[in-house]
Amino acid sequence: xxGAEKGGVKLLLAPAIIFVLLLFLYPFAYGxxxxxxxxxxxxxxxxxxxxxxNARDFRTIWVTLQISVPVTFINVALAIPFAYYMRRGLKxxxxxxxxxxxxxxxxxxxxxEGMLTFMGPNxxxxxxxxxxxxxxxxxxxxxxxxxxxxxxxxxxxxxAFLMLLGYVSGINPDLEKASQMLxxxxxxxxxxxxxxxxxxxxxxxxxxxxxxxxxxxxSAVLLGEPSGPTRVISIAAYQQAFExxxxxxxxxxxxxxxxxxxxxxxxxxxxxxxxxxxASIVGKG
Amino acid sequence: xRNKFKLSSLLFAAAMAIxxxxxxxxxxxxxxxxxxxxxxxxxxxxxxxxxxxxYAANDHDIPNLLAVxxxxxxxxxxxxxxxxxxxxxxxxxxxxxGKGILLSLFLLPMIVPPMAYGIPLAxxxxxxxxxxxxxxxxxxxxxxxxxFMILVLMPFIEQVGSNLESAAKMLGASRLTIFRRILIPxxxxxxxxxxxxxxxxxxxxxxxxxxxxxGNSQTIVVALYxxxxxxxxxxxxxxxxxAVIYFLIAMACLVVALKFVSPTQMVFKLK
Amino acid sequence: MKDFKTISVxxxxxxxxxxxxxxDFSLEFGKGExxxxxxxxxxxxxxxxxxxxxxIPITSGEIWIDDECIDxxxxxxPPEKRExxxxxxxxxxxxxxxxxxxxxxxxxxxxxxxxxxxxxVDDALRLVxxxxxxxxxxxxxxxxxQQRVAIARCVVLEPRLLLLDEPLSNxxxxxxxxxxxxxxxxxxxxKVTTIYVTHDQTEALAxxxxxxxxxxxxxxxxGSPTKIYSDPANMFVADFMGFRNRWPAKxxxxxxxxxxxxxxxxxxxxxxEAHLAYPADDPRRVSLLAAHKAGAAVTTAxxxxxxxxxxxxxxxxxxxxxxxxxxxxxxQVGAVAGAGVRxxxxxxxxxxxxxxxxxxxxxxxxxxxxxxxxxxGAGVGP
Numbered sequence: 001x002x003g004a005e006k007g008g009v010k011l012l013l014a015p016a017i018i019f020v021l022l023l024f025l026y027p028f029a030y031g032x033x034x035x036x037x038x039x040x041x042x043x044x045x046x047x048x049x050x051x052x053x054n055a056r057d058f059r060t061i062w063v064t065l066q067i068s069v070p071v072t073f074i075n076v077a078l079a080i081p082f083a084y085y086m087r088r089g090l091k092x093x094x095x096x097x098x099x100x101x102x103x104x105x106x107x108x109x110x111x112x113e114g115m116l117t118f119m120g121p122n123x124x125x126x127x128x129x130x131x132x133x134x135x136x137x138x139x140x141x142x143x144x145x146x147x148x149x150x151x152x153x154x155x156x157x158x159x160a161f162l163m164l165l166g167y168v169s170g171i172n173p174d175l176e177k178a179s180q181m182l183x184x185x186x187x188x189x190x191x192x193x194x195x196x197x198x199x200x201x202x203x204x205x206x207x208x209x210x211x212x213x214x215x216x217x218x219s220a221v222l223l224g225e226p227s228g229p230t231r232v233i234s235i236a237a238y239q240q241a242f243e244x245x246x247x248x249x250x251x252x253x254x255x256x257x258x259x260x261x262x263x264x265x266x267x268x269x270x271x272x273x274x275x276x277x278x279a280s281i282v283g284k285g
Numbered sequence: 286x287r288n289k290f291k292l293s294s295l296l297f298a299a300a301m302a303i304x305x306x307x308x309x310x311x312x313x314x315x316x317x318x319x320x321x322x323x324x325x326x327x328x329x330x331x332x333x334x335x336x337x338x339x340y341a342a343n344d345h346d347i348p349n350l351l352a353v354x355x356x357x358x359x360x361x362x363x364x365x366x367x368x369x370x371x372x373x374x375x376x377x378x379x380x381x382x383g384k385g386i387l388l389s390l391f392l393l394p395m396i397v398p399p400m401a402y403g404i405p406l407a408x409x410x411x412x413x414x415x416x417x418x419x420x421x422x423x424x425x426x427x428x429x430x431x432x433f434m435i436l437v438l439m440p441f442i443e444q445v446g447s448n449l450e451s452a453a454k455m456l457g458a459s460r461l462t463i464f465r466r467i468l469i470p471x472x473x474x475x476x477x478x479x480x481x482x483x484x485x486x487x488x489x490x491x492x493x494x495x496x497x498x499x500g501n502s503q504t505i506v507v508a509l510y511x512x513x514x515x516x517x518x519x520x521x522x523x524x525x526x527x528a529v530i531y532f533l534i535a536m537a538c539l540v541v542a543l544k545f546v547s548p549t550q551m552v553f554k555l556k
Numbered sequence: 557m558k559d560f561k562t563i564s565v566x567x568x569x570x571x572x573x574x575x576x577x578x579x580d581f582s583l584e585f586g587k588g589e590x591x592x593x594x595x596x597x598x599x600x601x602x603x604x605x606x607x608x609x610x611x612i613p614i615t616s617g618e619i620w621i622d623d624e625c626i627d628x629x630x631x632x633x634p635p636e637k638r639e640x641x642x643x644x645x646x647x648x649x650x651x652x653x654x655x656x657x658x659x660x661x662x663x664x665x666x667x668x669x670x671x672x673x674x675x676x677v678d679d680a681l682r683l684v685x686x687x688x689x690x691x692x693x694x695x696x697x698x699x700x701x702q703q704r705v706a707i708a709r710c711v712v713l714e715p716r717l718l719l720l721d722e723p724l725s726n727x728x729x730x731x732x733x734x735x736x737x738x739x740x741x742x743x744x745x746x747k748v749t750t751i752y753v754t755h756d757q758t759e760a761l762a763x764x765x766x767x768x769x770x771x772x773x774x775x776x777x778x779g780s781p782t783k784i785y786s787d788p789a790n791m792f793v794a795d796f797m798g799f800r801n802r803w804p805a806k807x808x809x810x811x812x813x814x815x816x817x818x819x820x821x822x823x824x825x826x827x828x829e830a831h832l833a834y835p836a837d838d839p840r841r842v843s844l845l846a847a848h849k850a851g852a853a854v855t856t857a858x859x860x861x862x863x864x865x866x867x868x869x870x871x872x873x874x875x876x877x878x879x880x881x882x883x884x885x886x887x888q889v890g891a892v893a894g895a896g897v898r899x900x901x902x903x904x905x906x907x908x909x910x911x912x913x914x915x916x917x918x919x920x921x922x923x924x925x926x927x928x929x930x931x932x933g934a935g936v937g938p
Contacts, residue, residue: 009379016372016391016431023428024394024402031405078300085297098543099305105535106312107489109509110528113521114311117318124310154308174648177611178706180635181642182662182713186293192661196652208395215398218491222513234492237400241496247408254401261398 035252047252051236057253060233061260067145067220067232068213069264071152075160075209076202078153083164084190088173097165101158111151112222116142119150148224152213159212160205167201168194196275203272207265214261233257312532319525337526344523345508347530353419354504354534357494358487360423362480365430369479373438374468378447395432399492402428407496417499425493433486434479441475442468481542488535505531560622560716562586563749568617570600570607570773577603579773581617585766590743592752592760595770596796601753604770605719608751609642610635621716641710641748643720647702649694655681655705656690662713680712683742700731704738711746718750724759736762757797761785769793787833789840791925794857799923800900801858807848807924817841819848819924823856825894828871830856830922840925847926857923860888863901868916875899877911891915 038044051057082100086093103111119125119141126138141147171194179189217234224230233253241250319337321330341347376388394402406425407416415421445468453463469476494507503511509531512524568581578600585591593601606612608619610632619627626633649658656677663673681687684704694702703723710718723739724732740763743750754760760767761781769776769784769792777789788794791802805823817832834841847854863873875893889907891899901915 009375009381012371012375013387015368016435017387019368019427019431020390020394023406023424027406027409028397028402030409031402034405034408081297082300085293094543096301098539099301099308101539102308102312102536104485104489105532105539106308107506107509107528107531107535108491109506109513109524110315110532111311113318113513113525113528114315118307118310118314123314125307154311172646172648174644174646175650177635178642178644178648178650178709179661180611181609181640182709183636183639183665184661185634185636188665193650211396211398215400215492217400218510218513234398234400237404241404247404250404254398254404257398258401261396265396 031251031254034248035255037248039246039248047249048256050249051253051256056231057236060231060236061256063230064214064216064232064234065260067148067152067216067230068210071149071156071213072206072210074149074153075156075213076164076206078157079160079164079205080198080202082161083168084194086165087168087171100161103154104158106155108151108155108218109222111155112219115147115151115223119147142223143225145224145229148216148219148230151219151223152216155219156209156212160209163205163208164198164201167198167205171197199272199275203268207268210264210268211261214257214264315525315532316529318522319529321522337520337522338530340520340523341526341530344519345527349501350503350505350508351534353422353502354488354506356419357422357426357504358484361426361430361487362483364423365427365434365483366476366480368427369431369434369438370476373435374442376435377439377442391435392432394428395436399429403493403496406493410497416497417502419502421497422494422502422504425497426487426490428493429490430483430487434483437479437482438472438475441472441478444475445471478542481538485535485538485542488531488538505534560587562622563717564620565608566618566620568604568607568619569615570603570612571615577773578607581607581773581775583768583775583778585749587749588747590750590752590763590765592754592764592767593770594754594757594760594767594796595776596755598772599770600773601755601770602721603773605721605751605753608717609640609719610638638717639713639715640717640719641713641715643703643706643710643718643723645722645725647694647699647706647726649702649705649709651694653693654690655686655692655694655697658694658705659709659712661709666713676712680708683711683745684708684738698731699727700735703727703735707739707742711742711748715748718748720750720752722753722755724754724756732759739763769796788857788923791855791857794923794925798859799857800860801856801863801898803856803897804895805854805856805924807844807854810845810848817844818919819844821854821856821924823895824873824875824897824899826871826873828856828873828917828922829919830924831919832922832924833920843926844924852927854924854926857925858917858921860900861902862921863899863915863917865901865903865905865907865913865915867914868918870919871917871922873899873915873917875913875915877907877909877913880907880909 035047036043036045038046086096090096106114117123121138121140125141126135129135129139130137141150175193175197176189179193184192215234216232217238220226220230220232220235226235234257237250237253237257240246240253317330320333320335322332322334322336372391376384376391403425406428410416410421410425415424449467449471450463453467458466488504489506491506491510494504495510498504498507505527509524509527512519512527562584563586564584566582568578569576570578581604583591593604595601603612607614610627613632614627614629616629618625618629625631626638650661653661659677659680660673663676668676677690678687681690684707686701686704686708689697689701689705694705697705703726706723720739724735727735736759743763752759752763761784764781766778766780767784768778771792777784777793779787784793785797788797788799795802803823805821805828807819807821808827809820811818815833815835817830817834819830819832821828821830832841832844834844844854846852873893875891877889877891879890881888881890886902886904887907889901889903891901891913893899899915907913
């Protein structure tokens, strides 16, 4: 690239680079620093040790994973058939898609409040289930693990759906036709042709959805049992920061969160490379 | 004419029905709750009222809440556009060493949990006296929005063929003119999509504002959470009323978005 | 693979909303035949092809193989069960599979043994001259190579019918000729019944046993390459196959001399004579006689290569050269004759722009058509 060009590129990227450095990398590094120091500034691993040593805190990792991994699986697994079915466009597609992404606008609090009522012992859902004799007494959807999972699934699904819909629509439709002509029925075409080509999209949808679910905070408090079964890791971090005012410990917990997310994402990316060997020409034509 | 009764259509319809039932159910109960009195059992409330909205209005300085929310969100989207557009342009058009690393760097804030950088960021905000102020909230919320915008803008810029810019150059246009009269007009759909999606996302962003906001610089979502958390202090119907107000705002943005952009266009294609 | 004798498409129609893409398409062809659907963009040839495959449901009509009806708009055998093979314009190779895996795709679906699959894949790759490419991926190969993999992928399954949808259109000129040659060789060798879709008349003439010319969803003519080339059924086919020199003409006299019509007419500022081999019940003969009776104008059609520079035996036309395009072994000349009509011809000797010339054409190389034929409807027979 010529000199003038290079300068131009640098100029274009400068604001974004400054922004990332100043507002993200620096605080993140500061957080890392905090996590490794005591209040007076001396180096220590005690923040981490305290977390791993405290059974109640350490458990939060498991609790959060137990919530976020199934939720992400549900979201992606449900989004796939919806995206597949709608990949060519449907009658009334706009309205359907509208409904599918409405949860984005609801907000965590509304969903939580809504679920408490709608799925509560006296709510419409239980009324319907009782009426249809599917259950004998009101089913407990709220103030438990299930409530948090449902709430997160509902809020995360639209994102997974949009991502996968875009991805699936980008796959050359002739590939499906070719597969059909070679003798494959719909099921075989999906598994042998479409799914492998969707793997990169699935990997990304999974990663982003997982991150959203793992950082869960409001839902766990409002809809779960934050004192015990749904005490997620962000609650532990928050308590350290704003109840105990121990920012070092809070930062340590945040770093642990970031580390776990990175590990899971790396696992997903490893899965993706294993599944997807060939180079891809996924575009049309 | 064909009479195909496909199992897949049936399943799809059933799945949609269950989903819509639940979504509308949740929404419906909150809306009804916020407008009812003494609804404890039965299918529908027996009395309707607007007193909860009045309560919420009294309880919170709603105009201030709305003003803060809109200021923060609009400012964030606008500033993010200024930062993200040139970056997205450079990433979409140019090839240079370290492009992959830079892209990963820009996207990192989306992968790292808000708490991880949020707490130190909040501490820094307090240090420079930007905390508990609207400007602090604006600044802090930029962090997740800019990467999101870059991600959404890139495919739209890629779609505008670079040969259009070359053609303009050959006709004698300066860089600025090309930018103003060719690039921007053709990427308006992308800018709108990125802008409106970021708007919707920004309205819902909770953790960062929560960490940094003070009494007067709360956005609606933060006030909402504070209400819901302090469970006993307020009647739940009033909380619901506020939640409905929030929902209506976000919904309005989404409807506007869907008028300009089709859902499949809304998605970013990551490779 | 089941053996069969004929495939018969009967009055096939396809409508999209109120737009008719294919109208009353009827065609019967036998095992081993190479049939080409030829026509300009949008004429319905690809749609017709896709209807035969079953990928597009037909609105009305029937498709039969011998005495089995595979499609009659209410009930159809799905594409994956018809044992047809299809080659696409953009190859449609599975990007995530290697060449060998692509070719093996259909075989694996039929649950054949691994050793059998491997052998057949090898044979197929050898057939298309791609030995050694087994482990490559589509993204690493050129367009021509990819298309050959696509062909191998089909023929390895020994399909009853092979359908190709403009398979050479995405290739550059040189590759097109090479692959066309290979396709011809392949057809000679395997004798697979084939339907080929193209807008390129050279391909159609080179490859086909029979050509079906389409326009706006209707068949204009069905015939052998020779027939379509030298005896087009209407102006559209003539024009598409390279006839030029469409001059308005006024018939002065018509003599019916057995199977030949001798027509004397005035056009391009001269009096000319045409000998038209239109048998007694040929619709073209009928319409020409009617036009003469009504005193209506007709139009000529002459191939540029049939016009010769100089004073030939008959049919002299005086014109002035306007544009001369040098093309190596000959020049393409555009000249203007009396009454302002344009004369297009080829000349072996050099011609100067502005030169006054005389060209001539043998009487049996002139075609006359009555009134601009829109749709010929029933095409002239094979």
